[in-house]
Amino acid sequence: MKNWKRLLAGAGVIFMLLAFCLPMIFAFGKGENSGSLFWGAIGIAFLVPILIYMFLMAYRIFGKKEKSVNSNVENIIFDVGNVLMEYGWEPYLKSFGFSEEKYEKIADAVFRSKVWNEQDRGLLPEEEYVNQYVALAPEYEKEIREVMEHTPECMSVYDYADAWVKYLKEKGYHLYVLSNYGSYMLNKNREQMSFLKYMDGVIFSCEVKQVKPEQEIYKTILKKYNLKPEKTVFIDDRKDNCEGAEKAGIRTIQFQSFKQAAAELENLGVK
Structure with a gap:
């Protein structure tokens, strides 16, 4: 040349x-x-x-x-929480005005517990997951049930989300969502997700009974939409979820900010 x-x-x-x-x-x-x-x-x-x-x-x-x-990137897969929507469970929980001790115990019993990720898998009725949270801190049953009732308020769409995905769509890229999401929150939040209209495919964990970073969910999205992993980029804020995608042969960008993620996409030839 x-x-x-x-x-x-x-x-x-x-x-x-x-x-x-x-x-x-x-x-x-x-x-x-x-x-x-x-x-x-x-x-x-x-x-x-x-x-x-x-x-x-x-x-x-x-x-x-x-x-x-000519860029070999054809498909871009987005996580939702802390990528396209803010997942602000900490300010949400603080809004209840609990004492520091109560705040920490409820945070450990709910948002920091393993049950939270299993709720995203969606194998059990929602009420059963709430009962499991209560079992981890039974002295705060009333507070936990109140917190769980309003958890969809944790989520809000970022200002840049719609414009970003619309721009990429107009450039000819195929766009997808792959997100861990519990059914109760999803039912409440789905109408807020205006960016979904630009997506070529969407997979929420509770609907396929699989969660990131387990390999099955990455294989599911690749197979369902006939995506070639070498032509696909996955954007997620969590390191373990990115590592899971990389094991499936998908290139990844660990999201820190819109500006940073857009710059890394550009480095891959996505403009």
Whole structure:
């Protein structure tokens, strides 16, 4: 590729020299047509730089588009919590005004417990999961039930979410959601997820009875939508979920901020 560019540049230099030298040659030439040839050469001398400039501008414009189309990334899979929607369980729990001790015990019994991830799997009725939370801190049964009733309030769509996925959709990328989500919260939050209209496919853990970072859920989305892992990028805020995707052959971006994730996508050729 570099040799091809050098040859083209060399040929261009020679052509430019000839274009500018021809008027001088014809100016001192003799003959009936020397005047016409002189003015013709003058025209070429002015026309050639213009044509070269137009060629370079066209190459810059269409060359960039071609690079984007030729990127081997075709599919982008998004997590929802802390990527497209804020998952703010801590400020939500603090809004109840519990003492520090009560706050910590309820946080451990609910949001920090293993039961929370199993609730995302959705194998049991929602009430059964609430009972399991209560069993971890029975002295706060009333408070835990109240907290669980309003957990959908933990989630809110980020300002950039719709514009980001719409932009990528218009660029021709296939977009998907792969998110751990309990059925109760999903039923309450789904209407807020305006970005879903841009998605080519959506998988929530409670609907397939699988959770990240287990391998089965990554295999499920690849198989269901016939995605090639080497042409797919997965964006998630959790390191373990990214590692799970990488084991399935999917490239990943661990989300820290919109700006950071967009920059890493661009490094992969997604523009």
